[in-house]
Amino acid sequence: GQNIDQPTEMTATEGAIVQINCTYQTSGFNGLFWYQQHAGEAPTFLSYNVLDGLEEKGRFSSFLSRSKGYSYLLLKELQMKDSASYLCAAMDSNYQLIWGAGTKLIIKP
Amino acid sequence: DADVTQTPRNRITKTGKRIMLECSQTKGHDRMYWYRQDPGLGLRLIYYSFDVKDINKGEISDGYSVSRQAQAKFSLSLESAIPNQTALYFCATRGKEREVTGELFFGEGSRLTVL
Numbered sequence: 001g002q003n004i005d006q007p008t009e010m011t012a013t014e015g016a017i018v019q020i021n022c023t024y025q026t027s028g029f030n031g032l033f034w035y036q037q038h039a040g041e042a043p044t045f046l047s048y049n050v051l052d053g054l055e056e057k058g059r060f061s062s063f064l065s066r067s068k069g070y071s072y073l074l075l076k077e078l079q080m081k082d083s084a085s086y087l088c089a090a091m092d093s094n095y096q097l098i099w100g101a102g103t104k105l106i107i108k109p
Numbered sequence: 110d111a112d113v114t115q116t117p118r119n120r121i122t123k124t125g126k127r128i129m130l131e132c133s134q135t136k137g138h139d140r141m142y143w144y145r146q147d148p149g150l151g152l153r154l155i156y157y158s159f160d161v162k163d164i165n166k167g168e169i170s171d172g173y174s175v176s177r178q179a180q181a182k183f184s185l186s187l188e189s190a191i192p193n194q195t196a197l198y199f200c201a202t203r204g205k206e207r208e209v210t211g212e213l214f215f216g217e218g219s220r221l222t223v224l
Contacts, residue, residue, distance in 0.1 A: 004151060031210070042199060042215035043152075087152070097213070099151030 002026045004100035006088050011106045012078055020073045020086050020103045028093020032064050032071045035087040037102065043087055046073070075105075083107045112136045115200050115216035123224050128187040130219045132200030140203040141183040142213070143167075143175060145196040152199065158183055190223040197221075 003025045012018040024032065031050040035043040049055055049064035049071060061074040073086055085102040092098060113134045122128055132141065139160050144152040154167030156175040164175060172194060176184045187194055200216040 008149075033212075035213075040218075042217050043213075044215070045212045048210050048212070089151075096154065097152075099153070101149055101151045 002090075002092060002098045004088055004090060004098055006086075006100040006103045008101070009104045009106065011108060012075075014078055014080060014107055014109050016078050017074065017076050018078060018105065020075075020088075020105065022071045022073070022088035022100060024069050024071070024088070024090040024098070024100075026090045026092040026098055029066065030091040030093065030095055032062075033089045033091070033097065034062055034071075034073045035089065037085045037087055039084070046086075078107050080107050080109070113200060113202055113214055113216040115198075115219045117219060118217065119220045121222045121224065122190055124189075124191055126190050126223075128190050128221065130185045130198055130200075130221070132183045132185070132216055134181050134200075134202045134214075134216075136202055136204070136214060137180075138202035138204045138214070139180060140205065141177065142201040142203070143173075143183070143185045144199045144201060145169070145194075146199060146218075147196050155185065155198075187221075190221075192223045195221060195223045 006022045034046040036046050037043040047062040054063045059076045064071045085104045087102045088100040089097040116131045142157040143155040146152050153169050155173050158164050158177045161177050174186045198219045201213040203213050
């Protein structure tokens, strides 16, 4: 079956760095996505990885290892506004997104 | 104004009632999707459409139906609502050119409560 695993909740301190992990099992693979979702709001696109390695975009970076079925989202210089849920999603061979349940990130001052 | 608009934003209804959630978009995208989100679960695909004449079932289509009235409009219906359909529903769109990179644009969500 197809499955995405990510931690349910993480806590970090303002100004620090946090890494949110995601492992996936899909029928075929066409990329790994990260979305951010603030409470009560719509998810918004953060990143897309299809090749192994690190993609950096400002304070956010995303890493992919296809051989390990593993990705992480790295958030640097955490700000209070980064408090949100982070959704990992893998695209299968039919170009359908398989979503994880999301990681709720709590930022403390 | 939002590019992807959902109505209603909130709805409370009773078991057995028919409910329609509407979605309209101004992004000119041909692909439209309906997802539901439940606490502790990932987004689950209900139906999707690649154009007006193309409707496809997602992983949890039972109890739901859809209508693609125009390229910009995609409606989700619950013919006879039941309590386990209580959830947050999202409409999303994607341009054909984004088929591989997968960037979805979501509406603001419709929170449905079935009593």
